[in-house]
Amino acid sequence: MATALVTGASSGLGEEFAWQLAAAGHDVVLVSRSRDRLSEVAHLLEGATGRTAEILPADLTTEKGRTAVAARLQQQDAPVSLLVNNAGFGIGEPVTSSSWRREKALLDIHVTAPLRLAHAAIPGMVERGHGAILNVSSVAAHLANTTYAAHKRWAVDFTQVLAGQLAGTGVTATAVLPGLVRTHFHDDDALSHMRHEFPEPVWLDPERVVTSALAAVRRGQTVVTPSPGYAVAGAVLRAVPRRLTRGRRSHQDR
Structure with a gap:
């Protein structure tokens, strides 16, 4: 049975990825900093789906945490066929x-960790002739106003690079670019203002984002935006000069 490893799996999109993957028949490896929360999610997943939910507490902003997760991805006796690089946060300044x-x-959570983990996972996937890397980016990738946006742009470019280099191997790479999502991402004081600044219709449900992302992985699609509205907004933002997207406010989604 296929196994998926999901980072940032204790809440939000990561938890939704874990649920949908387990419900579809995958065993899952759950990665996050909080052992207690991971244990809770794993217990619920196993009881509801009957799949195995392994927990791997790790702080991906540290070399120790990244090394621990990379080592798990390299275990050939328990191979991971799907890596979901989802962990992330914003700082709002x-x-x-x-x-x-x-x-x-x-930088470490959005750039170093996805690169390190993909680098660890890919050789085994290529050797087995199948596998997938899913990187959670953001429509913020089309902006030029924050380091968060720059990191998310890197995630898209990195995915494009992987897709080209992995062509013909049976391994695929996909980047999903959600917009504003109803998760705990905006609970931080520095980002909470966004809950009041944007109207209800622009907020996406985690279920919709994850369903769209996993469908894109199954199709072998390289980039997906899980909302027609955000897809149009992304096309417009790509067409305008970057200097026009250098807003002083720190707009970060997820």
Whole structure:
């Protein structure tokens, strides 16, 4: 039976990925910082779906955490066929005033970790002749206003690179670009204002985002935006000069 490893699996999109994958018959490896929350999710998943839910507590902003997850991805006796690079957060402030510690953590969770984990997973997938990498990006990738947006743009470009280099191997790469999603992502004080600034219709349900993303993986699609409205917005933003998207406010989604 296929096994999927999901980062940021203790809540939000990550938890929804775990549920949908388990319900579809996958065993899952759940990665997050909180052992207690992972144990709770794993217990519920196993009881409801009958699939195995392995927990792997790890902080992906640290080298120790990334190494632990990479080691799990390299276990050939328990192979992972789908890697979901979902873990992430926002800081809601410009690089001109944020601390280096927070910027480094942001970079590590959005760039270093997905690269490290994909690099660990791909050789085994290629050897077995099948597998998939799913990177959770964002429509913020079309903006030029935050380091978060820059990281999410990298996720799209990285996915495109992987898709080209993996062509013909049986392994695929997909990036999903959600917009604003109803999760705990915006619970942080620095981002909570966004709940009131954007109207209800622009907010997406996690179920819809994850369903769209997994369908794209099954099709072997490289980039997917799980909303017609956000797809149109993305097309418009790609067409305008980047200088027009350098807003001073820190708009971050997920």
